Amino acid sequence: MKCQNCEKPATFHITDLTGDELLALHLCPDCAKEYLKSDDDVEEAPTITGVLQQQLKLEQTAEDLKELDSRECPICGISFYEFRQSGRLGCPNDYACFAGELEPLLVNVHGDNVHVGKRPKRGSEDMEMQTETIRLRREMKEAVENEDYEKASQLRDRIRAIEGDS
Amino acid sequence: MLDSMASSCGEWLKGNGPDSDIVMSSRIRLARNLADYPFIKRCTDIDRASIESTVREKLKTGKEFKDQTFINVAELDNLDRQFLVERQLISRELADAEGARAVAIDGLERMSLMVNEEDHLRIQVMKSGFDLQAAWDQINQVDDRIEEQLNYAFHKDLGYLTACPTNVGTGMRVSVLVHLPALVITKHIEKVFRTFQRINLVVRGLYGEGSQAMGDFYQVSNQITLGKSEEELIKQVGDVVPVLINYERKARDFLISGENQHNLFDQVSRAYGTLQNAQQISSEETMYLLSQVRMGVNLGLIGDLEIPTINKLFIHTQPAHLQKLRRNELDTMERNIERANYLKQHLKSDLSDDAEMN
Numbered sequence: 001m002k003c004q005n006c007e008k009p010a011t012f013h014i015t016d017l018t019g020d021e022l023l024a025l026h027l028c029p030d031c032a033k034e035y036l037k038s039d040d041d042v043e044e045a046p047t048i049t050g051v052l053q054q055q056l057k058l059e060q061t062a063e064d065l066k067e068l069d070s071r072e073c074p075i076c077g078i079s080f081y082e083f084r085q086s087g088r089l090g091c092p093n094d095y096a097c098f099a100g101e102l103e104p105l106l107v108n109v110h111g112d113n114v115h116v117g118k119r120p121k122r123g124s125e126d127m128e129m130q131t132e133t134i135r136l137r138r139e140m141k142e143a144v145e146n147e148d149y150e151k152a153s154q155l156r157d158r159i160r161a162i163e164g165d166s
Numbered sequence: 167m168l169d170s171m172a173s174s175c176g177e178w179l180k181g182n183g184p185d186s187d188i189v190m191s192s193r194i195r196l197a198r199n200l201a202d203y204p205f206i207k208r209c210t211d212i213d214r215a216s217i218e219s220t221v222r223e224k225l226k227t228g229k230e231f232k233d234q235t236f237i238n239v240a241e242l243d244n245l246d247r248q249f250l251v252e253r254q255l256i257s258r259e260l261a262d263a264e265g266a267r268a269v270a271i272d273g274l275e276r277m278s279l280m281v282n283e284e285d286h287l288r289i290q291v292m293k294s295g296f297d298l299q300a301a302w303d304q305i306n307q308v309d310d311r312i313e314e315q316l317n318y319a320f321h322k323d324l325g326y327l328t329a330c331p332t333n334v335g336t337g338m339r340v341s342v343l344v345h346l347p348a349l350v351i352t353k354h355i356e357k358v359f360r361t362f363q364r365i366n367l368v369v370r371g372l373y374g375e376g377s378q379a380m381g382d383f384y385q386v387s388n389q390i391t392l393g394k395s396e397e398e399l400i401k402q403v404g405d406v407v408p409v410l411i412n413y414e415r416k417a418r419d420f421l422i423s424g425e426n427q428h429n430l431f432d433q434v435s436r437a438y439g440t441l442q443n444a445q446q447i448s449s450e451e452t453m454y455l456l457s458q459v460r461m462g463v464n465l466g467l468i469g470d471l472e473i474p475t476i477n478k479l480f481i482h483t484q485p486a487h488l489q490k491l492r493r494n495e496l497d498t499m500e501r502n503i504e505r506a507n508y509l510k511q512h513l514k515s516d517l518s519d520d521a522e523m524n
Contacts, residue, residue: 011440011451013433024429029451048332076204088284090208092201092319092327095334102331106324109332111366112393115325117336118306120313130201130317137203141210163202 003028048087051108052101056084059104073097075135093131133162167235168246172490176253176275176292178343179477183295187464187473188411190343190383191292193254194301194400196309197328197337198287199319205329206282214266214282221281224315225270230308234270234279245495248486254292259283277308285329285337287312296407298340298400306396325392335392340403343372344410347382347461348417355384358413366390367406381453381480386410422465434462438471442513446502452483452509471513479512 003010004026012032013024056065069081078090080098089095095102106113136159143152178191199205200220203213218238225231239247239260247261255278256269267282280288289312291305319327325335333339349355359369372383386406388399421430437458441447460476462468481487483505489496492504 012454013436029448048330076208078208086207087331088207088329089205089331091204092199092321095321095324095327106331106334106392110335110390110392112390114323115321115335115392117325117338117395117399118309119325120318120320121310122313122317127201127321130319133202134204137210137213138208141212 001026003031005031048105048109049084052084052087052105055104055108056101068101071098075131075138077138091131091134092127093134096127129162133159136162167237168242168249169490169493171253171275172249172487175474175478175481176255177294178254178275178292179481180294181474181477183293183297185407185411186295188344188346188414189296189407190345190477191294192296192298192301193290193292193341193343194298194305195288195290195339195341196305197285197326197333197339198289198309198312199327199329200286201317201319203286206284206286207329209265209282211265217286218266218268218281221279221287221316222268225279225312228311228315230311231270233272234277235272236268236270239267239269240265245486245489249490252481252484252486256280257283257288260288277304279308285333296342296411298342298404302396302400333391335390336394336396336399338391338396338399339387340400341385341387342403342407343383343385344407344414345381345383345457345460346410346414347457348421349414350382351421352417354413354417358410359384362386362406365402365406367403380450381457383457418461418465422467430465431462431467434458434465434467438462438468438513441509444506444509446499447506447509448502449483449485449505452505453480456480456483475512479509483508 001010002008006028008028008030010026010028012027012029056068060068069079069084071080072078073090073094074097075093076091078094080101083089083094083098089098103113136155140152140155140159143149143155178193181190183189183191200217203209203217206214209217222236225234225236237250239250239256242250247256250256250269251258251261253275255271255275257280260267260269260280260283263282265282267280269281270279271277276292278290278292280290289305289308291301291308293301321327326337328334328337346355349358362369366389368387368389370385370387372380372385386403388403391399394402420426437455441452441455441459456476456479459468459471460473463471463473463476482491485501488501488504488508491508496504
C-alpha cells in the first residue's frame with residue numbers, strides 16, 4: 001500500500017477518531033511524523049526563566065531591573081542576571097540573598113512558599129556555618145588564580161578545620 | 167558489568183506488578199544537595215571531583231549500599247553512556263555533561279544514584295507496575311541513610327534546596343510510566359493530558375523532558391514540589407493513574423468492539439508481520455510497531471507472544487543496546503539491518519515451523 005500523501009510505501013496506519021466517525025489514514029514514516037506532530041499541540045510546561053521574565057516585567061522598571069541584575073550573592077558570587085538567564089541558582093545562600101525575588105516566583109510556580117514535607121533528622125541546621133565553607137572555597141580558588149598561594153593554603157586549612165568539626 | 171546488563175531487562179521492563187498491562191513502572195526521584203558546596207553551576211572542577219569522591223567514600227561505609235556499583239560516568243565511552251540512558255539509569259543531562267560525575271546502581275536496577283547531575287545528588291527508585299508506595303518506602307529509607315552520612319542543604323521554610331527553584335521543597339518527582347496505545351489511536355490522549363495540566367501534572371515522553379512519546383509510552387508526574395508533603399504528592403499522581411487505566415481500557419474496548427475489531431486485528435497483525443519480516447527497520451518504527459503488538463497481546467489478538475518478550479525487545483532494539491549485544495559499533499544503516507535480524511530471531515513465527523513439517 002502506498003502512502004496517501006506521497007508515493008512512498010505506507011507503514012503507519014492511523015485511526016483518527018476526532019469526530020464521531022473513524023478515519024483511516026495510511027502514511028509513510030515521513031508523512032506520519034508530520035501528521036502526528038501537527039496534532040501535538042499540548043502546551044509545554046512553563047519554564048522557570050519564562051515565569052521569572054513575566055514576573056519581572058510586571059514588577060520592575062528598567063532601572064530597577066538593571067540594579068537587581070547586578071546584585072551578587074556574597075557566598076557564591078552569582079549575579080541575579082546570571083540566575084535569571086539560566087534558571088539555575090549558584091548555592092544554597094541564593095535562596096536567602098534573592099529571597100525577595102524568589103518568593104513571588106515560588107508562589108507562582110508551586111502555589112505555595114512553605115515546605116511541609118520531610119525534614120532531615122539531624123539537629124539544628126546551621127546555614128551560616130555551611131555557606132561559610134562555600135565562600136571560603138571560592139576565596140581559595142580566587143587566591144590560586146591570583147597566585148597568592150599563602151592565602152590559598154590558609155583558606156584550605158580553615159576549610160579542613162570546619163569540615164573536621166562536622 | 168555493563169556488558170552483562172545488556173542481555174537482561176532491569177526492573178522497569180520486567181512487566182509484572184499491579185496493572186502491568188498498562189502501567190510499566192513507578193518511579194520516584196529525590197533531588198538533594200550537599201550543604202557545604204555551591205550548586206553544580208558554580209562548582210569548579212575541583213569541587214565536582216571532591217563531591218564525587220565524598221559521596222563515593224560515604225556510601226562505601228553504609229551497609230544499605232553494599233550492592234551498589236559505583237560507575238564513573240566521565241570515564242565511560244559514548245556508547246556505554248547512551249546504554250545507561252536507554253535503561254533509564256542516568257539522565258541525558260548526566261550523559262552529556264562534562265567533568266566529574268558518577269552513578270551508583272544496584273544489581274537489580276531498582277535504584278540509581280546520580281552524582282553531579284543538575285543537583286549534587288539525584289536518587290531514583292523504580293518499581294515494576296503501579297506501586298508508588300513501595301517506591302516511596304524504599305527511597306525514603308535510602309534518603310535517611312544518606313542523610314546520616316552527608317549534610318544536606320536544607321532551609322527550615324523552603325525545605326531541601328535545589329539548583330532550580332522548580333524542585334525546591336521536597337525535591338521529589340513522582341512518575342508513572344504508562345502505555346497508552348488505544349488512547350493514541352482514538353486521539354483522546356491530548357484531551358486527557360490537557361486535563362492533567364490543569365491539575366498540576368506533567369506528561370512527558372519515555373526519556374523525559376523534550377523527548378517524544380516513543381512507542382505510546384508516557385510519563386505522568388507531579389509539577390510542583392513545594393507546599394505539599396511527599397505523601398500528598400504521591401497521592402496526587404497516584405489518584406489519576408486508575409482514571410487513566412480506565413480511559414485506556416475503555417478505548418481498547420471500543421477498538422475491539424463491533425466493526426472496529428477487524429481494523430484493529432488487521433493493524434496489529436500487520437505490525438507483527440512487519441516486525442517478523444522486515445529486512446531493515448529504524449528504532450522509531452520498531453517502537454511504533456511493538457507498541458501495537460503489545461496491545462494486541464494484551465487484548466488476546468496475538469497468542470504466541472509473551473509481554474516480557476515484547477518489553478525486552480523494546481529495550482534491546484534501541485541503538486546502544488543493539489550495539490552492546492552485537493559487541494560492535496554500528497552506523498545507522500547497519501543498525502537497521504541488525505535490528506531487523508534481531509527482531510526476526512526473537513519473533514520467529516510458528517508458521518515457518520509448520521511449513522518445515524509439511
